[in-house]
Amino acid sequence: MPINTGDTAWLLMSSALVMLMTPGLALFYGGMVRRKNVLSTIMMSFACLGLVGLIWVLYGYSFSFGTDHAGIIGGVNFLGLNNVGQDPSSIYATTVPHLAFMIFQAMFAIITVALFTGAIVERVKFSALLVFSVLWLTIVYLPTAHWVWGSGGWLAKLGILDFAGGTVVHINAGVSALALVMLLGRRRGFPQDAMEPNNIPMVVLGAGLLWFGWFGFNAGSALTSGGLASSAFVATNVAAAAAAFTWMIISWIHKRPTVLGTVTGAVVGLVAITPAAGFVTPLAGIAIGAIAAVISYYGMVLLKIKRGMDDSLDVFACHGLGGIWGALATGIFATVSVNPAGADGLIMGNAMQLLKQLIGVISVGGFAFIMTLVLGKLVDKTIGLRVGQVEETVGLDISQHGERAYGGFLR
Amino acid sequence: MKKIEAIIREERLDAVKKALEEKSYFGMTVSEVSGRGKQKGLSLQWRVGEYRVDLLPKLKIELVVLDEDVPPVIDAIISSARTGDAGDGKIFVIPVEMAVRVRTGDRNEAAI
Numbered sequence: 001m002p003i004n005t006g007d008t009a010w011l012l013m014s015s016a017l018v019m020l021m022t023p024g025l026a027l028f029y030g031g032m033v034r035r036k037n038v039l040s041t042i043m044m045s046f047a048c049l050g051l052v053g054l055i056w057v058l059y060g061y062s063f064s065f066g067t068d069h070a071g072i073i074g075g076v077n078f079l080g081l082n083n084v085g086q087d088p089s090s091i092y093a094t095t096v097p098h099l100a101f102m103i104f105q106a107m108f109a110i111i112t113v114a115l116f117t118g119a120i121v122e123r124v125k126f127s128a129l130l131v132f133s134v135l136w137l138t139i140v141y142l143p144t145a146h147w148v149w150g151s152g153g154w155l156a157k158l159g160i161l162d163f164a165g166g167t168v169v170h171i172n173a174g175v176s177a178l179a180l181v182m183l184l185g186r187r188r189g190f191p192q193d194a195m196e197p198n199n200i201p202m203v204v205l206g207a208g209l210l211w212f213g214w215f216g217f218n219a220g221s222a223l224t225s226g227g228l229a230s231s232a233f234v235a236t237n238v239a240a241a242a243a244a245f246t247w248m249i250i251s252w253i254h255k256r257p258t259v260l261g262t263v264t265g266a267v268v269g270l271v272a273i274t275p276a277a278g279f280v281t282p283l284a285g286i287a288i289g290a291i292a293a294v295i296s297y298y299g300m301v302l303l304k305i306k307r308g309m310d311d312s313l314d315v316f317a318c319h320g321l322g323g324i325w326g327a328l329a330t331g332i333f334a335t336v337s338v339n340p341a342g343a344d345g346l347i348m349g350n351a352m353q354l355l356k357q358l359i360g361v362i363s364v365g366g367f368a369f370i371m372t373l374v375l376g377k378l379v380d381k382t383i384g385l386r387v388g389q390v391e392e393t394v395g396l397d398i399s400q401h402g403e404r405a406y407g408g409f410l411r
Numbered sequence: 412m413k414k415i416e417a418i419i420r421e422e423r424l425d426a427v428k429k430a431l432e433e434k435s436y437f438g439m440t441v442s443e444v445s446g447r448g449k450q451k452g453l454s455l456q457w458r459v460g461e462y463r464v465d466l467l468p469k470l471k472i473e474l475v476v477l478d479e480d481v482p483p484v485i486d487a488i489i490s491s492a493r494t495g496d497a498g499d500g501k502i503f504v505i506p507v508e509m510a511v512r513v514r515t516g517d518r519n520e521a522a523i
Binding site for chain 1: 455456457458459460461462463464
């Protein structure tokens with residue numbers, strides 16, 4: 001097909017928007033930790049732009065989107081961007097240069113790795129995290145992205161709907177975060193010591209960048225610049241709005257309407273709408289976002305307060321639970337009136353779609369959980385996942401990076 | 412010579428400075444401190460749940476005066492810093508062995 005300049009412009013712009021989400025996430029996470037760990041937390045996200053950005057062009061894209069092997073993994077035909085050029089692919093995003101589609105997908109892989117780091121901040125060893133990230137990207141992300149999005153992937157053939165990565169990005173990251181928390185254990189002093197966020201305005205700035213970038217994530221996933229992109233854009237915005245507002249109200253009922261809670265709600269709404277954005281009406285997005293906030297809030301109460309699990313920045317509650325709800329909600333609210341290439345969901349009389357979505361949740365979630373335990377254990381036995389007691393007490397900024405965020409005595 | 416250390420509420424700083432200035436006590440050092448007393452703390456919220464913060468922000472004023480100036484300085488601080496609620500702070504008076512003005516090398520009375 002000939003190149004469509006409008007589609008190309010939108011996809012390149014969207015790639016840039018999704019790229020900005022990773023530094024946004026770095027600020028979102030960085031503001032929530034204690035001040036001795038701000039830089040280390042930021043670095044865990046930012047380093048993915050370097051590490052994953054390289055792996056993706058060397059072999060990542062090929063094993064996710066290359067020629068299918070048994071529905072499980074892509075092939076070697078796109079290694080080192082071989083056969084990925086200025087002409088469109090004959091299979092993926094056929095109206096834009098293949099390179100544009102490839103770099104758009106790169107940004108998703110980058111932020112997925114960055115997302116799970118939030119669960120293990122303030123105690124994970126940086127070198128071990130890098131090694132684990134390479135293993136995890138290769139053995140968990142590349143296959144599962146192929147299952148769901150690759151031509152010939154087994155979940156794609158089954159008919160699972162994941163518009164922009166509810167399963168591939170958020171369930172993957174959220175469930176893996178939970179497994180890592182089980183391997184690493186709690187931070188020293190948790191939960192008896194108060195661990196105050198060092199800079200909530202920084203968290204708000206990060207959440208704002210995430211919301212902004214998410215338009216590229218979701219509306220960009222239309223891969224075209226027409227009506228579908230617009231519909232996904234609106235659904236994304238209303239879901240974030242509904243979830244932010246809902247979280248604010250819940251927090252108010254319990255005591256006060258916190259800023260940290262409200263921006264967390266916005267992110268949870270964005271997570272939940274991700275798989276559904278191009279398959280549901282904008283109004284369905286309100287329900288998806290509002291319900292996501294309730295699930296995530298009480299999930300956090302259960303995990304963190306009742307069970308005392310130190311998923312430090314609540315990655316499982318936000319991305320795992322939000323992603324699972326979003327995947328299932330897609331099977332409930334989807335309608336072909338929004339996207340003829342999609343499917344009808346439960347409300348439109350197709351209960352089968354909900355079942356397919358459930359299969360997607362269980363297979364990707366289960367695979368990610370088990371493989372993370374295996375890979376994490378492997379890294380723990382060889383390099384050691386956790387820093388020593390002194391390094392943790394001093395803080396990871398100084399012990400891992402030789403820097404401090406707010407240094408100097410002179411103003 | 413005595414050093415007077417007064418822990419006060421942040422919002423009373425301007426009033427305390429003014430009260431001291433009216434009695435011609437001009438020099439002082441002010442620092443931001445955290446502390447706790449009978450006032451107890453306050454409860455802040457995380458995404459879910461709460462945590463207790465019992466070290467609250469206060470200001471510490473330090474000034475060195477002659478022995479006979481201690482009572483009027485204390486009076487000035489009390490009258491300007493007091494609100495009557497828990498958390499109004501404390502005043503400590505400490506003997507000072509020597510004072511030196513860095514610019515001139517003057518000692519003691521000439522230095523304060």
